[in-house]
Amino acid sequence: MKKTKKISYALLALPLAACLIGCSAAAASVLPHGSGETSALPSESTSMYDVAYAENGVENAAHDEAVLKEKLKHYEEFGMVYDSDKxxxxxxxxxxxxxxxxYELSAEERAGIDFFNENGVVDVYAVRDFSNLIQNDDGSFDPSGKIIGLKEFSDKEFAERDINAIKNPPRAVCYAGGGPLTPDEAQAIADEYAAFGVTYDATIDQWYFNGEKVRFFQDVLTSNGESLTGGNFHGAIRSSWNENGSIDIYTVRDFANLNTSGNGTLSGVEKFSQAEFDKHTQAEFSEHTQREVQNSSGECVVIQE
Structure with missing residues (x-):
């Protein structure tokens, strides 16, 4: 049995098919190798973020293989080779x-890539140099550093690795695919909802629905028609969470008629029922979201295995 997970920015485990992430642009410090667990909790966010999301699985096989092959090419000079046929x-x-x-994005967030094959005989980790981070055009620093080599985990670490945890990861895994959205992008998102009573106040990172503060905002952008919790959903979700809100809302889209962005045409916005609101509070969000995330928003690609 084999599972692979590709993470382009922050990685987060959540119990619900919705991704609520706030990513930090903080420069990374040295990240020691360790347990192999791929989980991190988001920091508070006051802006919109572009996020990709995968739920226990991989995307279209051909696309996934091509992406993985390209990512793993960087390790060939250090003695690691990917056999795409096998x-x-x-x-x-x-x-x-x-x-x-x-590599670390902040004290609570990390990014990168991992790969698992149960039949393997060696565990390996990458060594990165974070002493000279590259500065981007906007003044921020690339936290990934530079790969300088690969090393094997010790025999003890190999024997102690929790394979069951890798084979049965948390139901939802998130990874961010970019930095914060530009003001124009955030405004474009808000403009799409305006006709249906949804507005956004960027100064306090707060969504409103007909004047009421929104706590959880879920927008299924694309869908294969399957239930989000049924195990067969494949699509994209945009979501937002703000603990100051008093209602939860969701969009209604026509997935048979795509808009210019490739998403289903927006046809309405509805409130979750009080029972659903309470369920979000007590079951799905209470442990992770209310304790760790006060304000966050993102866009997620959801894929099932």
Whole structure:
């Protein structure tokens, strides 16, 4: 049995098919290798973020293989090769069981890539140099540093790795695919909802629906028609959470008629029922969202295995 997960920015485990992430642009410090767990909690966010999301799985097989192959090419000079025909990794000729390459985005967020093949005989991690971070045009720094090598985990670490945790990860896994949205992008998002009573106050990162503060805002942008919780959903979700809100809302879209952005045409916005609101509070959001996330929003691509 094999599972792979690709994470382009922040990685987060949540119990619901919705991704609520606030990403930080803080420069990374050295991230020590360790347990192989791929979870991080989001920091408070006061702006919109572009986020990708995967739920226990991988995307279209051909696309996924091409993306993975391209990502893993960077490790070839250090002795690790990806065999796309067998979908396996080799490090110095040895079949890789677990590979991880992570770097920190902030004290609570990390990013990177990992790969798992239960039949492998060696666990490997990437070594990165964070001493000279590259500065971007906007003045921020690329937190990924520079890959300078690969190393094997010790025999003890190999034996102690919790394979069951890797084979049965949390139901939802999120990863961010970009930085904060520009003001124009955020405004474009808000403009789409305006005709249906939804407005956005960027100064306090607060959505409103007919004048009421919104707590949870879920917009299923694209869908294959399956239930979000049924295990077969494939699509994209935009979501927002603000603990100051008093209502939860969701969009209604026509997925048979796509708009210029490739999303279903927006036809309405509705309130979740009080029972659903209470369920969000007590079941799905209470442990993670209310304790760890005060304000966050993002856009997610959801794929099922």
């Amino acid at each position: 979908d396996v990794l080799y490090y110095n000729g040895k079949l890789v069981r677990w590979f991880e390459d992570y």
